[in-house]
């Protein structure tokens with residue numbers, strides 16, 4: 001019989017939770033990630049930003065997703081996290097990858113204000129846009145758009161359809177339902193000019209399989 005997953009009480013520190021999640025994060029980044037985590041949980045008492053309020057979930061979900069995503073971003077890329085909410089994956093990514101130019105946006109003003117406060121407190125070189133992704137793409141250009149938990153593929157591709165000239169690729173963190181979402185997007189003709197690849201698939205000890213989808217314009221290959 002397999003061992004039950006350990007509970008939060010098993011971890012006294014973020015470093016222990018990171019090791020449990022099977023992640024190799026350089027020691028120099030752990031303090032910054034933990035500072036972000038503390039701010040997020042403090043804000044979460046007043047405004048609903050995350051349900052991942054244990055070290056186990058922070059490491060086994062938020063950091064795991066961010067680290068796997070990070071492995072598919074080129075050095076020096078310009079990255080926009082769309083629908084950043086409490087900051088995942090954009091803020092931990094900015095901590096782990098100082099070579100990237102990271103921006104985050106959220107369409108809910110209150111959430112964008114919290115993101116701005118966290119960025120200031122942590123001294124991160126991150127631009128926060130209190131706006132919908134579509135609006136940000138009218139005034140900026142990006143290398144990679146990243147997103148987790150924002151909307152179905154159909155919705156995302158509909159929003160982004162008029163804006164492909166403003167970015168090179170879309171990297172999405174998705175769960176098992178990605179296959180049905182791809183079917184729905186295809187059915188609506190949203191993938192006809194796009195190339196969608198599953199570039200990674202990884203197991204979270206807490207939620208099972210997650211995938212990273214890379215979507216590009218077909219003629220940009």
Ligand SMILES: C[S@@+](CC[C@H](N)C(=O)[O-])C[C@H]1O[C@@H](n2cnc3c(N)ncnc32)[C@H](O)[C@@H]1O
Pocket residue numbers: 050082083084085086087088089105106107108111131132133134147148149150151159
């Ligand atoms: C479920 S939360 C996910 C937050 C975070 N990415 C995470 O994984 O923890 C989705 C967020 O996307 C934001 N959102 C939805 N549509 C958006 C859009 N078109 N542009 C920017 N933000 C959007 C919502 O306000 C919400 O904060």
